[in-house]
Amino acid sequence: MAKIIVLAAVAVLYLSACATLGDAAREAATDRGTWVPLVGAAALSIGDLDREASDWALRHNPIFGSQDNAEDASDVLVGSLVLTALGTAVLAPEDAADGPGKSARIAANLIALVAGDRIPDALKPITGRDRPNGVDDRSLPSGHSMTAFSARGMTSANLRAFDLEESTRWWLDAGLTAMAAGTAWARVEAAQHYPVDVLAGAALGNFIAVFTAKAFGLDRHGLRVSATGDGILLTVQWAP
Numbered sequence: 001m002a003k004i005i006v007l008a009a010v011a012v013l014y015l016s017a018c019a020t021l022g023d024a025a026r027e028a029a030t031d032r033g034t035w036v037p038l039v040g041a042a043a044l045s046i047g048d049l050d051r052e053a054s055d056w057a058l059r060h061n062p063i064f065g066s067q068d069n070a071e072d073a074s075d076v077l078v079g080s081l082v083l084t085a086l087g088t089a090v091l092a093p094e095d096a097a098d099g100p101g102k103s104a105r106i107a108a109n110l111i112a113l114v115a116g117d118r119i120p121d122a123l124k125p126i127t128g129r130d131r132p133n134g135v136d137d138r139s140l141p142s143g144h145s146m147t148a149f150s151a152r153g154m155t156s157a158n159l160r161a162f163d164l165e166e167s168t169r170w171w172l173d174a175g176l177t178a179m180a181a182g183t184a185w186a187r188v189e190a191a192q193h194y195p196v197d198v199l200a201g202a203a204l205g206n207f208i209a210v211f212t213a214k215a216f217g218l219d220r221h222g223l224r225v226s227a228t229g230d231g232i233l234l235t236v237q238w239a240p
Helices: 002-018 022-030 032-044 049-060 067-091 102-127 143-159 166-189 195-215
Strands: 222-228 231-239
Touching: 022 032, 022 195, 032 049, 032 195, 049 166, 049 195, 067 102, 067 143, 067 166, 102 143, 102 195, 143 166, 143 195, 166 195
Parallel strands: none
Antiparallel strands: 222 231
16 A cells, blocks of 8 residues: 555656646645645555554444445535536636636636546556445545545635635635545545545545646636637647
């Protein structure tokens, strides 16, 4: 397991060094929402800590009360986060001329959410880790966690377009993080994933969100996307 975490960290650093949009990749890799979960996953990979934490969660179900409740909660929470990301992308005010337009924001959110949903399907056969409930070997990384943290990150980026008090913005970000963390922990209590699996998913989801937000110019840099009478035109132009 430790080898898998090391390989994931190396992959992130490699992307940071050679990606076409290197600045976006480096910022995503060094964001604390990416490296903190990876450090936590590496720490839990020591000895049997990961399985012990999973066993404790299954014995006590401290948050959701039962595996069935946890399963249902994870679906509701991740669905709510996805809808919130898309909703804030649509409702965000139009930015100034030097910033991203509505089309760019919506495209960025769709790409991040699709990536958060599909990338785990590509990684699971490679890792081949059995789930705690023994149903299959698709435990690592957690797809729910990856999608949840990708949606959380994109919503946070969307909220920067709104004129909000800093205290309001902080509380909204805290609420989004709590929902994403709740999604991840629910997958542990539901016996679908080990803690390392959800931490890996959280790190990857955050990386996707930060990278996409940066690459599509949600901070007024990146790719430009404009709408035409016939649809959406993607202009591949990097604005430093």
